[in-house]
Amino acid sequence: MLSRTASSLYWLGRYVERAGNNARGLQVALRMASLTGAGQRDTAWHALLVATGCEPGFRDKGAPLTQENVVRYLAADPENPSSIMSCIEAARRNGRAVRTALTVDMWEAVNETWSQARRSTEATFAPDNLPDFLDWMKQRTVLFNGAYADTMLRGEAWRFVRLGTMLERADNTARVLDTHHHALSDVEEGGALAYLHWQAILRSVSALRAYHHIYRARLDPRRIAEMLLLRHELPRSMVACYARIEETLDGLAAAHGGQRGECHRLAGEIHARLKFSRIEDIMGEGLHQFLTRKIDRSIDLGAEIGAFYLHS
Template sequence: MLSRTADSLFWLGRYSERAGNVARGLAATLRMALLAQPLSGAEKEWRALMVAAGCEPSFRDRYGGMLQEDAVHWLTLDPANPAGIAACIEAARRNARIVRTALTVDMWAAINDTWIEFRRLDGSAIRGDRLPGFLDWVTSRTLLFNGAAADTMLRDDAWRFTHLGTMLERADNTARLLDARHAAFAQGAAADAACYAQWQAVLRSVAALRAFQHVYHARLDPQRVAELLILRPELPRSLLACYRRVEQTLQAIALASGGAQGECHRLAGALHARLRYGRIEPIMESGLHGFLTGVIDENIRLGQEIAASYLSGRAA
């Protein structure tokens, strides 16, 4: 496979996944902001979302304060934000168009129809009571694309690079969501209603609130929430589950191209092994924030090494 084709497939997976992640994060933050409003804590909630999305500095440069209306517009319809939904949908469709012949009919329809419908929207789509419906629509379109890819693609290199981008983006999002609210998970933090709402918000952001109850059959607590999102293999958005798929996919790509492996394979294997044999107690004792920032940094490096080995030069 040509490196530029692999590059477009990889970024198609990343941008499509990122749009859905932003929509879920926004929906959870809206709920949290409503709860925090009487306590003047809404601004803190929007800042946490901006930090998780990796666009707080650029948002402050553009808007100054942290008003809800500005934050929602920046993360949804503002094309100047490369981490926003508008830019992600545009970039996903652009990359899909480049590799149109490598996609199935259902995958192309999912991406192209989303792009067409999105271009018809105006500012009223994110105002008032229409915003939750818009966010649900974005999430459902991401699920439609992922489902089309899972159900209709041949398990060849086109599938592998699309899936690789999706899993790398998903892992990055989970780590950033947890890290943005790491203070609520610190040992010794007061287990009050505010912290409980923070734990719930993180789970909602990765659609894992019901999964938590199914796995633990217990009330929320910081260690179990962190364990679910970091170390539980059953959860498809946990760090362990994502890096297991990243390592497996990279190995399949290497086998299909003659068996040669590089630094990206070593990094993926090391990340997966650390999580597979890790335990939540030492992670919490040594500091969740330090652990997660390390994972985020390694994820960036892994993306760079994947680009160096297989793609046409764009690093994550």
């Protein structure tokens, strides 16, 4: 497979996943803003900007930190490469470049999402209409993920889409946890505001119901951190994502005559450290420090994947 084809497939997976993650994050921030006072509302919007990695770009625009400005920047701003609309555009552009490598269902999922998104207007992002748009975006992400999971041959094309999806997902989970690490670092029972933060973390990765199914108990910060970091059952946990990343890279290595690079070693190292970690040790050394290292390692891994497979 040509490196430019691999790159388009990889970034197709990343951009679709990023659009869904941003939609989920906006839904959670809207809920937090509706349940808290003015000061906490500002905190919720700033936390979302940090979690999406968009805080520097938003700050450079010089716009006040308001719900309207943050929503516009994360949902529709064409100057923000990580806005939902920009991600849809980039996903479609990458998909079109490798149209023959996609199944009919995959292409229709991407192209119809792009076509419908183009009909969006300013009213689409108004407070009364925004929840419907965010629900729609989540549904389109699930549709695309289902399409490639159910219709692609388990070959190189599938592996690169999956690799992009899983790396983006792992990075998002780490950033969500790190943004709210202060709410998880105190193991003592919190008040109503702490409970809202704990719910927000779980809702950001669609894991609130999963938490109750696994633990059958009230929300607890240690258990939340444990589930999102170390529980294999949760498909958005970091350990589950990195297990799939390592598996996918192993499959690519086998398809390329066993050739391996730094990305394979690094993926195995990250997965092993997560697989054999204990939540007591993580909380003891500091959740923020642990997550910061994982985010940095995720960035390094993305760069190594690019250097080994995606750049000609």
